[in-house]
Amino acid sequence: MEKFTTHTGTALPLRRSNVDTDQIIPAVYLKRVTRTGFEDGLFAAWRKDPQFVINRPEYDGATVLVAGPDFGTGSSREHAVWALMDFGFKVVISSRFADIFRGNSGKAGLVAAEVTQDVVEQLWKLIETEPTTQVVVDLQERTIQAGALTAPFRIDDYTRWRLLEGLDDIGITLSHEEDVTSFESSRPSWKPATL
Amino acid sequence: MGKTLSEKVWDEHVVRNAPDEPDLLYIDLHLIHEVTSPQAFDGLRLAGRKVRRPDLTLATEDHNVPTIDWDKPIADPVSRTQVETLRRNADEFGVRLHSLGDVEQGIVHIIGPQLGLTQPGMTIVCGDSHTSTHGAFGAIAFGIGTSEVEHVLATQTLMQARPKTMSVTVNGSLPAGVTAKDLVLTLIAHTGTGGGQGYIVEYRGSAIEELSMEARMTICNMSIEWGAKAGLIAPDQVTFDYIEGRPSAPKGADWEAAVEHWKTLVTDEDAVFDKEIVLDADTMTPFVTWGTNPGQGVQLGQNVPAPKDFEDEGDQVAAEKALEYMGLEAGTPMREVKVDTVFVGSCTNGRIEDLRAAAAVLKGRHVAADTRLLVVPGSVRVRLQAEDEGLDVVFKEAGGEWRGAGCSMCLGMNPDQLQPGERSASTSNRNFEGRQGKGGRTHLVSPLVAAATAVRGTLSSPADLEA
Numbered sequence: 001m002e003k004f005t006t007h008t009g010t011a012l013p014l015r016r017s018n019v020d021t022d023q024i025i026p027a028v029y030l031k032r033v034t035r036t037g038f039e040d041g042l043f044a045a046w047r048k049d050p051q052f053v054i055n056r057p058e059y060d061g062a063t064v065l066v067a068g069p070d071f072g073t074g075s076s077r078e079h080a081v082w083a084l085m086d087f088g089f090k091v092v093i094s095s096r097f098a099d100i101f102r103g104n105s106g107k108a109g110l111v112a113a114e115v116t117q118d119v120v121e122q123l124w125k126l127i128e129t130e131p132t133t134q135v136v137v138d139l140q141e142r143t144i145q146a147g148a149l150t151a152p153f154r155i156d157d158y159t160r161w162r163l164l165e166g167l168d169d170i171g172i173t174l175s176h177e178e179d180v181t182s183f184e185s186s187r188p189s190w191k192p193a194t195l
Numbered sequence: 196m197g198k199t200l201s202e203k204v205w206d207e208h209v210v211r212n213a214p215d216e217p218d219l220l221y222i223d224l225h226l227i228h229e230v231t232s233p234q235a236f237d238g239l240r241l242a243g244r245k246v247r248r249p250d251l252t253l254a255t256e257d258h259n260v261p262t263i264d265w266d267k268p269i270a271d272p273v274s275r276t277q278v279e280t281l282r283r284n285a286d287e288f289g290v291r292l293h294s295l296g297d298v299e300q301g302i303v304h305i306i307g308p309q310l311g312l313t314q315p316g317m318t319i320v321c322g323d324s325h326t327s328t329h330g331a332f333g334a335i336a337f338g339i340g341t342s343e344v345e346h347v348l349a350t351q352t353l354m355q356a357r358p359k360t361m362s363v364t365v366n367g368s369l370p371a372g373v374t375a376k377d378l379v380l381t382l383i384a385h386t387g388t389g390g391g392q393g394y395i396v397e398y399r400g401s402a403i404e405e406l407s408m409e410a411r412m413t414i415c416n417m418s419i420e421w422g423a424k425a426g427l428i429a430p431d432q433v434t435f436d437y438i439e440g441r442p443s444a445p446k447g448a449d450w451e452a453a454v455e456h457w458k459t460l461v462t463d464e465d466a467v468f469d470k471e472i473v474l475d476a477d478t479m480t481p482f483v484t485w486g487t488n489p490g491q492g493v494q495l496g497q498n499v500p501a502p503k504d505f506e507d508e509g510d511q512v513a514a515e516k517a518l519e520y521m522g523l524e525a526g527t528p529m530r531e532v533k534v535d536t537v538f539v540g541s542c543t544n545g546r547i548e549d550l551r552a553a554a555a556v557l558k559g560r561h562v563a564a565d566t567r568l569l570v571v572p573g574s575v576r577v578r579l580q581a582e583d584e585g586l587d588v589v590f591k592e593a594g595g596e597w598r599g600a601g602c603s604m605c606l607g608m609n610p611d612q613l614q615p616g617e618r619s620a621s622t623s624n625r626n627f628e629g630r631q632g633k634g635g636r637t638h639l640v641s642p643l644v645a646a647a648t649a650v651r652g653t654l655s656s657p658a659d660l661e662a
Binding site for chain 2 (some may be wrong): 014015017018022026027031032034035047068069070073074075078079081096098099100103104120156157158169170172173174176177179182187188190191192195
């Protein structure tokens, strides 16, 4: 995974709450067996509307998504994170993320930055008034800066550390393999097996 | 201070904990299906890693599979590739797979309990958010993304921050004709879709204890719909009776040892939950959704709400968008909402008791003109059991379609989809925009409401058929 320290880019205002994973990428786009190319499914139903914010030329090239509360609810599909990343997003800002989506983001390298709804509203106003506003997301300091606004965001310490270092979870766990083996030797014999 | 049930199960699975790090949790059972696993197996191959415990791993084909012509090659080439990829991966990595055509094939959350692999006190994960279903047995069970699927395949563990605990106590008893589905839809309308976020929830109280295992699975299944990490119910005699004798249940002395341990899996009297919700089952009635998330629901006897009925400005905007998408007018009685398709099935309500409930309503009756009824058993075993009991004949004589096992119209990855603008009453779990097919409009309902709706052609309960 690439290291993430600070990201600067323009932002897209998505004025919707409860953006579920079926909206981020509908199930019909999940049939690919590769890890890339999911950008075609991103917000597929909404994108058919030429007025949908992602289709507006002033937001071309935005890399920060600013969304309403309860972003990423629903299914466990990591494809939702991949679709956002494949499309070019590096950061999603919301006042509340669904747990699985937040977890998947951390694993895949997308920063899910949690702020108060008040900060979301201020960011929406800023980027709707001036779409070229540069938004700076500093993971080291856990701050978002845009125009005159500087606000803290929440991300758990461990995910932040892994993203800053670009670490692979499986590698970290395998360094504790002795603990796993020792745990396995103490499991009760009546636990079920599939083979 | 004592421990809650979920804390006991969690603590029994901690392989390693260190300050400022998530716990490393051992996983007892890893369930796999074709949609969220291909990239995980690819990752293993790229890194030259093996599946650490194929003997704790089970795969099935469910999301993409057709529910007709299942003995023929899958017609959609993309779906076929995904299923064939799972077959190759299972073969290469030595994972047991129940393929289309196999008598044990079915929706992943139906077959785990059915095989007796789902047992109290376990940790169970799957790349599917409805893994919470298995919590009905007193297991900690939750959905994971593909990166985590790869992590579990490689290490049989997961790094997880310890969630907070919540209790949902449901006092009283569900009135006749009111089901577990109505209970959980009532709960979600109360909490909203984010109300459970960050919590493992324990469902308890007399109304929960009175439920069958299948009804308990319906409740735990929908835990994710209000944002909970997982939902679970303390195991009791109902649980033990359900498991005993199933293919993977412990036998003989192992059974005795297992039950002895399972009986300790209850929340201690002096344990404290981080949050508590109390509901009264006695006042519950059939419950249906009107909007585009599972929290947007009302009693069947109520009307479609208006945006101004909501205090929160965000809820008002969401209601306005939902009404527009659903093509509904505020103030319309829910009972007058006309439905095109009724879907009975899914990991929420695709078990034998659900089919029995629907069949009991449909027996001797006929599906309304212009209404389509699709009945999709959750597994091949459920299908065979239903056919043994003659339920398939009831559905077919009523004018319904009787299908093979799979996820089907719950998420429309196979050909079973709604057309744009089409409206369904569905026993599944999500009424998101386009969930059952692009432009499709979904009302979540119980199997009883589904069956009565099929007969009347508008959202109805069995009581409406007698009026």
